Amino acid sequence: MDPRLPRAFFARHVLEVAPDLLGRNLAHAGVTVRITETEAYAGEAGDPGSHAFRGWTPRTAPMFGPAGLTYVYFTYGMHWMLCLVTGRDGGAQAVLIRAGEVIAGHEIAAARRPGVAQRDWCRGPARLATTLALDGSHTGLDFCRPPLRRPGLRSIDLVLRAGSSADPALIRTGPRVGVSGPGGDGSAYPWRFWIDAEPTVSPYRPGVLRTSSGPPG
DNA sequence: ATACCGATTGGCT
DNA sequence: GCCAATCGGTATC
Numbered sequence: 001m002d003p004r005l006p007r008a009f010f011a012r013h014v015l016e017v018a019p020d021l022l023g024r025n026l027a028h029a030g031v032t033v034r035i036t037e038t039e040a041y042a043g044e045a046g047d048p049g050s051h052a053f054r055g056w057t058p059r060t061a062p063m064f065g066p067a068g069l070t071y072v073y074f075t076y077g078m079h080w081m082l083c084l085v086t087g088r089d090g091g092a093q094a095v096l097i098r099a100g101e102v103i104a105g106h107e108i109a110a111a112r113r114p115g116v117a118q119r120d121w122c123r124g125p126a127r128l129a130t131t132l133a134l135d136g137s138h139t140g141l142d143f144c145r146p147p148l149r150r151p152g153l154r155s156i157d158l159v160l161r162a163g164s165s166a167d168p169a170l171i172r173t174g175p176r177v178g179v180s181g182p183g184g185d186g187s188a189y190p191w192r193f194w195i196d197a198e199p200t201v202s203p204y205r206p207g208v209l210r211t212s213s214g215p216p217g
Numbered sequence: 218a219t220a221c222c223g224a225t226t227g228g229c230t
Numbered sequence: 231g232c233c234a235a236t237c238g239g240t241a242t243c
Contacts, residue, residue, distance in 0.1 A: 039224070041224075054240085059238080077223090077236030125224070183224090184224095205225090
């Protein structure tokens with residue numbers, strides 16, 4: 001019997017799925033991590049912090065697909081980040097997997113992160129993608145089983161196991177990390193979720209406030 | 218065609 | 231804490 005979470009799990013609203021992913025085991029390419037930090041992005045809801053805020057583009061196409069697809073994107077000219085699409089088909093909701101604790105495949109993880117402390121292997125979204133060997137070749141792929149039957153839709157061997165969720169009493173929320181502009185406002189979008197007291201959770205950093213006109217005065 | 222910028226990270230002060 | 235790295239995507243001209 002397949003240990004994976006069913007597609008119905010991901011078809012819920014992103015604000016339900018993001019905290020529910022905490023504590024789950026995520027495995028790819030020989031390394032398994034216990035997810036300790038996530039963030040929700042809801043293009044459908046007019047979330048200005050979302051890549052999907054300005055509508056469909058070739059880059060964000062996977063977000064507009066069905067729940068259960070990966071959305072792996074490239075940023076800062078060097079980093080890849082893993083997101084998991086949730087919600088209704090076309091809703092452009094996704095969870096960013098920000099951090100995790102390596103619980104299996106330590107030798108492989110260490111080989112991918114030479115000179116890096118074990119605590120930092122997946123402490124941050126780009127670090128997590130590196131340790132799990134995820135890049136642009138892994139975007140827009142179906143990680144659910146059974147897979148959807150759609151022309152051209154390929155699958156990925158990314159395993160999210162059921163039965164490993166975090167204690168709800170230990171879940172904390174706060175503003176998203178490094179989101180510039182209005183989408184970074186924690187009072188409006190406290191959509192970051194993490195497990196309390198976990199050393200693998202990434203440090204908080206506010207987004208850059210960018211004024212549309214010059215400085216005041 | 219070109220300018221701007223990012224859901225970050227690592228190195229240095 | 232500050233800042234450079236590095237380049238594809240997107241908007242704008």
